[in-house]
Amino acid sequence: MDRRNFLRSLALGTVAAGISRPAFAAERYYPTKVDQSLFENINRAKDPSNKTPLEKSHAPLISAPATVKSGEPFTVEVSVGEVLHPMGPAHWIESIELNIGNEPAGRIDFQPKGYLTPKATFTVVLSKESAPSGKITLVAPQRCNHHGYWESTMDLTVT
Ligand SMILES: [Fe+2]
Secondary structure, eight states, rough: HHHHHHHHHHHHHHHHHHHHHHHHHOOOOOOOOGGGGGSEEEESSSSSSSSOOOHHHEEEEEEEEEOOTSSOOOEEEETTTTOOOOOSSSEEEEEEEEEEEEEEEEEEEETTTTTOOSSSEEEEEEGGGGGGTTTEEEEEEEETTTTTEEEEEEEEOOO
16 A cells, blocks of 8 residues: 555545544444433542432442552452442443552452442552652542443542
């Protein structure tokens, strides 16, 4: 492929991608009725001190010490919902993750049988290099099969 054909195919691909993306979003079909907008972005509690009922049951709660020492293990508990989200065969939390800033640290996958509650406990050790400014943000994403992607964050001080 010469340079001209390569650039032409690149331009056509870019145009096609721009056209097909909105069309693709409009063509999604789900087996059950859901609010599809919840699956288009990562959802967060807009006002954590005044959550909506949906936010109360889906925004992950992160429990961790506000200050940790580098090199020493500490526990981070992530639960889904102020009142734990249901875990039945039709509606359940599929996974809970923990990221250290932008880096994935761990993930727990849940099955829809209802044996487990939507809580995960991670044992974390941070190095000084992981928090060069002395601060680090824990990010806890979760996915509900009916209500999409949700995420909460918590800042830690690392000494
Ligand atoms: Fe849900």
